[in-house]
Amino acid sequence: MSLVAQLQAALGADAVLIAQADVAGHVQDWRGRYRGPAACVVLPSSTRQVAAAVRIAGQLRVPVLAQGGNTSLCGGAVPWPDGAAPMLLNLARMRSVRSIDAANNSMEVDAGCVLASVQQAARERQRLYPVSLGAEGSCQIGGTIATNAGGTGVLRYGTTRENVLGLEVVLPDGQIWNGLYRLRKNNTGLDLKHLFIGSEGTLGVITAASLKLHPLPTAQAVAWLAVASPRAALQMLDLCQTRYGASLAAFEMMNGLQLRNVLEHVPGRRPPLPAAYDWHLLVELADTRAEPALTAALEEVLLQGLAQDLVLDASLATSGAQRAALWAVRHSVSEANKKAGIGWTTDCAVPVSAVPEFIARATRAVHRTLPGLPIAIVAHLGDGNVHFIPLLSFGQWNALAHGPATAHAVQHAIHEVAHALGGSFSAEHGIGQLLTQEMALFKPAVEIDMMRGIKGLLDPHQLFNPGRLLPATPHRPKGVSSDE
Structure with a gap:
């Protein structure tokens, strides 16, 4: 039986989308910059259905792409343009708030819950789930965990990683790991949830989470x-x-x-x-x-x-x-930047004390290539995360020779400045398909090797979100220089 036939038999025909009109909204990112083919879109309604779909894909060696609300800024949530078309797994039907324990300041939710709905459910019990970002009305909890989303509350409450107590994950072999602990202290070996937080769907499909709540500010x-x-x-x-x-x-x-x-x-x-x-x-x-x-x-x-x-x-x-x-x-x-033109969004983090210097040096770096180019800046200043965005009008972009290559060169120059100041080229948006080669250039070889080892252990057939997060080939980082 084919992939689609097996999935329909296991999950029901209405859970497997194959018509172009039904699939279209899932295979292109919200800004229209990334697009790729999908073998089908699967809409499971339970963790067991997720596991069944993953086992079928694994037996047929079909790649698996887990998708949340498709709000990524780095092409991490849509199919890759090259290679085999994946089974796209969207958890939009899994939106239950399973439980809220106000005394324990925790809640257990399905991964398909929209972030704003989780916030509202917590507020109704006089509690706060503090992760907040512009896309909270459409992004899903599983996606925010898979990318370790930041947002505007990091200064006080930390990133998503610091607000997750436990996870339920379907592994690439179809096993279900129930790690939905609700404990603040659990010193019984490696804290495995941290493998999946920020892994961008390369190690497993997050299907549920135990989240940390806080007293609701009055x-x-x-x-x-x-x-x-x-x-x-x-x-x-x-x-x-x-x-x-x-x-x-x-x-x-x-x-x-x-x-x-x-x-x-x-x-x-x-x-x-x-x-x-x-x-x-x-x-x-x-x-x-x-x-x-x-x-x-x-x-x-x-x-x-x-x-x-x-x-x-x-x-x-x-x-x-x-x-x-x-x-x-x-x-x-x-929303504004999408309508204003083509913004080359960067997502750098530097020590808070270095933010003014980063802005000044990054501006000089951009203007060496494109003198006078307007730059939009929005920063979570309290945690050192600066979205430094060279912005072209649509007319400027269309008239720019070698546009994609120029964009890459400009973004790389900005990343070099962040690196020289002890910073990172990705603070909260993740790597996706946009920044894998920056990983190869800026990450120490030993870190890449460790991540490859973990990937090989959990996903030996390299089926989960290939082409994302990790560079395509082993590497040894090149030297990077400052802009001075």
């Missing part, structure tokens, strides 16, 4: 600030951390070009400040104390920043609607 204070420079923003971060400690929940930065893109291309977004500025901050405090006290505390530091000429202007939200409007501007960045 008060928030949010302000939008214009600052003189990235260095002034860093000084404001120090003031806020010193004054607020753990109450500082988010500290986001963007430049004027990025804000203009949002205001011009996303309907309903309003200017946070009456005048235009080059650099902006979005600051949030969250706590369980009275909201007026929290707002007064934030206002106090804003006044201190104004007195020290670090802050040029500020708007302090006075209602929930105003807070939501400010966050809507921040979460509209990806």
